[in-house]
Amino acid sequence: GVAPVELRVRWGKIDSWAMTQFDYTPVVSGPAVVSGLYPAALPAGVPSQRVTVQLTNFPKLASLTPPGQVRAVLGSLASSPVDASSITSSTHESTTVEFDVQAPTTGASVDLKVYLTALGVSQAGTATLAVEA
Numbered sequence: 366g367v368a369p370v371e372l373r374v375r376w377g378k379i380d381s382w383a384m385t386q387f388d389y390t391p392v393v394s395g396p397a398v399v400s401g402l403y404p405a406a407l408p409a410g411v412p413s414q415r416v417t418v419q420l421t422n423f424p425k426l427a428s429l430t431p432p433g434q435v436r437a438v439l440g441s442l443a444s445s446p447v448d449a450s451s452i453t454s455s456t457h458e459s460t461t462v463e464f465d466v467q468a469p470t471t472g473a474s475v476d477l478k479v480y481l482t483a484l485g486v487s488q489a490g491t492a493t494l495a496v497e498a
Contacts, residue, residue: 390425391457397423397480397490400459406495410470415450418479419461420490426455435462436482438489440475446486472498 368389373382401419408414418437426434433448449462462479469475473496480489 393422393424395422396488397421399477399479399490399492401461402477402492402494406497407466407468409468409472409496409498412467413465414468416464416466416477416494417453417461418464418477418490418492419459420479421459423460423490424481424484425457426452426460429453429455432462434482435460436480436486437464437466438478438480438486439466439494440469468494468496472496 368387369384370387371382371384373380375381398421399418400421401417403417407416429452432451435449435452436446437449438446447464447466450465451463453461453463455461464479466477474493475496476491477494478486478489478491480486
C-alpha cells in the first residue's frame, strides 16, 4: 500500500515543508479471503471448467510462475488438490488465480478452498461454488 507523508518544519520565520509517499507491505494475518469468484456456479459433471478466484489477505507472489504455488481443493477432495492453471496477477492488495476444475456430478454446492502451497490448506480462503444439475 501507499500512504502520503507530509513533513513541516517551522523555526522563527522559516516555514518549510516536504511531501512524499511511504510504501508499506501489508501484514497477512490468518487465512486468505476469497473476494471474487467467477463463475459462481458450474454445470454438474462437466470436466475442465475454468474458475477465476480473486484473493485478499494473501501474500504478494514474487513470480507468477509456477502456477502450482497456489492450489485449490473442491469439496471433500482434500487428498486431491488442484494446481492453479495460471496466476494472472499478484499485488499487495490481491492475487488473481485461474483453476480448471470438474464440478461434482450432482447438483449441490461445494466449498472451494484456495491456498498458497507453502502455507497449506489451513490458511485457505473458502468460497461456495454452486453446482447446477
